[in-house]
Amino acid sequence: MGSRSQDQLRLEEPEMIRKQIADLIRRGLEAAQQAGDLPSFEIPAIIPVTLGRHAAHGDYASPICMSLARVLRRAPLSIAQAVAPHIPATEMVRQVQVAPPGYLNFALDEGWMARQVPRILEAGERWGNVNLGHGARVQVEFVSANPTGPITIGSARNAVLGDSIAAILEAAGYQVEREYYVNDAGSKVRHFGESILSRYAAHFGADIPFPEQGYPGQYVTEFAQKAAETFGRSLLDMPRDAAVRQITEWGVTQVLASVREDLADLRVHFDTWQHEKDFYTGGLFDELMDKLRAGGYVVEHDDAVWFRHPALKKDAVLIRSPRVIPNPAERPTYLASDICYLWDKLVRRGFERAIYVWGADHHGDVPRVRAAAQALGLDPKRLVFLLYQLVTLRRGGQKVRMSKSSGEFVTLRDLVDEIGPDPIRFMLLTRTMDVKFDFDLDLAVEQSDRNPVYYVQYAHTRIAGVLRTAVQRGFDLSQPGDPALLTHPSELALIRRLLTLPEVIAVAANYAPHHLTTYAGELASLFHAFYHECRIVSDRPEEQELSRARLMLSQATKSVLARVLHLIGVDAPERM
């Protein structure tokens, strides 16, 4: 990736203080060995460094000496004492302390910390970037809800997870493409099309039976109405198959247009829309079937074709069968599509990694797709499956069971119209994806002003307000303040947190976007505390310099808050 990634490495990676401290420890270990204070041994490739949880433990701590104890056959405390004096002095670290049973504790230098504030301000939206990806191309495929109806709250979780993960990966140095997979070849869309056709026929007084697994929702009737305006009676005069095909295609287009719009209002956008159908028009499916057959991964009996693989518990998984689809040449089962799709992602389009954001109800499919990748000679580790637990909806204390096929669901549209994208996005990102989300509609609507998102946004607008006041009173915000004046405990606590953004992004890049909402809340809290303890805009002549320093800190905080909110797709308003 040439010079750009070199640049990033030099400029951005050291922003992770943890990394720098790990380097210091490594150099300390080397020096201790050279000085003969420690015997010769191989220094571990990764040196663990964590944030100190208590002020007494310093800002960062490493338990490395505990794990070295076994190798060196020496007490961890004694190892730590041997290393500590050899850790090179830097302006970043004020002191290194050894604490039982063998921790190395690092306290950052307050002056150094304060001097980072203008740098944060200068970096702006770039602050926090870490180059973990080195420009690797990855694809995040998400939402991908069947195009058979409106986007529901359930898909909303998928949408905000996928979108935020994509944004975070970009901040972590990856080249990211966001994709929506359109399942337009399966039986679901056909049932959808048949449903519209039935209602459409009814509109003209004709009778086409409603399919058994059809979609009873009111929106289908509305589609039928629109279809009647678009096509007139023409669909009634053509062969049934052709009519189904045409109205299905038309219906999918209609749905996708509204899906695109609904998601856009949630601030979710896609770079590409991959249609399942396209896999069966270019010969890809046949090509891959030949590969699998050659590898002995295909079995056939009763005219049906199955995929088998030693890694699978089940004997085999169906790929195509005349009993599923009357005309199997037209379309196999969804596993076949998944096989084409993974090849398309990893080989044809050459992504180094393909990330799938799936509801936990699809977890059973993971081994199959993995096995298929393996069978095609691809490293299954390049496929990442993020399984989030489903959203259960509560209304009036009652659980609402949602599904488009039952016609009972709450649309994303309704919720966005009612409470807006910010509370939805923030709320859905406050928890790990491993826990199911109990979404209480009444509470979400009624208490939306107590949603934690407002706490964070309020901090941002409060800063904006203070800055406006400052300008009114004649402060020039473009003029940097003197960081040396930032010495109050609440100022330093705030700065400390500003400095950890790169680490938070690095952790969040491990597919854990909820760290950002947590961080945003902490940062907001620290600012509020600082605001209460320190007068920012002072009228006293002798405090002008101090005011300028604090204004600089406030601006940096505002910038970081905005950055974090933008990463999770939440607006950072100037007023509210």
Add this chain to the structure above:
RNA sequence: GCCCCCGUGGCUCAAUUGGAUAGAGUAUCUGACUUCGAAUCAGAGGGUUGUAGGUUCAAGUCCUACCGGGGGUACCA
């Protein structure tokens, strides 16, 4: 039956992925605005991290069994 996820103060959830004294919000109680936005702040109480074992210097985190809740397990997608 088998597979996946969860079980942490009254309630909803965190815990930088195995590190030191388990943290927030909410609820309850007490306090703080004649100067920058009170949608705010400060303080208090509240815990054997479902149970029982195990792994090691170290377990909320990993392993085993069990209990409880949710989801999956079609020639559907």
